[in-house]
Amino acid sequence: MMIANKYKIIEKLNSGGFGTIFKAENIRTKEPVAIKIEPISLETKINMLKRETQIYQYLGKSQGIPQVKWYGSTEEYNYMVLPLFGDSLSSKTFSLVESLSIGQKIVRILSFIHEKGLIHRDIKPENIVFNKKGTDIYIIDFGLCRKYIDNNNEHIEMNKRNTIIGTPNFVSVNVHNGIEPSRRDDLISVAYIILYLINGGLPWLGLERGGEMKEIKLQKQFILEWSKTPLQLVAYIKYCENLKFDETPDYEYLIKSLNEI
DSSP states (O other): EEEEEEEEEEEEEEEEETTTEEEEETTOOOOOOEEEEEEEOOTTTOOOHHEEEEEHHOOSSSSTTOOEEEEEEESSSSEEEOOOOBGGGGGGGHHHHHHHHHHHHHHHHHHHHHHEEEESSSOOOEEEEETTTTOEEEEETTTTOOEEEEEEOOOOOOOOOOOOOOOGGGGHHHHHOBBBHHHHHHHHHHHHHHHEEEHTTTTTTTTTHHHHHHHHHHHOOOHHSTOOHHHHHHHHHHHHHSTTTTTOOOOHHHHHHHOOO
């Protein structure tokens, strides 16, 4: 199968609620790429892939942000072409030092995204990927991303919801409580990623996504005593949980705190 007369589909890599990702090759340059394909819904007319492309383009060239190589549509599908990345954080194991370094990098990328007025809302290991050399990390999949600054340049109001936004294992207690995510919640997800990387899992994996999972996340002493959890990581979580819904986090403080563990 050929896309845009120059991208040849090679194999399927992944699929989810917002489309299917294929490995492909630019037949002219032989460059490997990833193509995300979204079926067009005639009923809803919602074009999530075009919106995601626009978010990448709005964020522009910055460390940790993928660059869209091409976007296009047919009568049945939308297509977005990205660089072909390496493994995600869910595919490897890491030492304590490596896990903390990765956490610092994610916080720094998020500080840029937040500075641009956006929150990701689905920070999890599968959405953090390495480049092919394994030297740099990128945040991907902005399907749930939204603005937290309104048209009047004011922070959005805090709203309650009946559904969880994001992936339950990595969302904050705030989100479990039905509170709409804000910047603090992206950062709490980073702490859970670090916990996941250090231990190869989470203390609430496999629990009911609602009450049981939230109760474990509330038990900081249990988290601290569980396996290899550093004391400072619990302090990081508490700092983020104490932030107000519209409060600007101290990113440099959080990066430094991870460096001191």
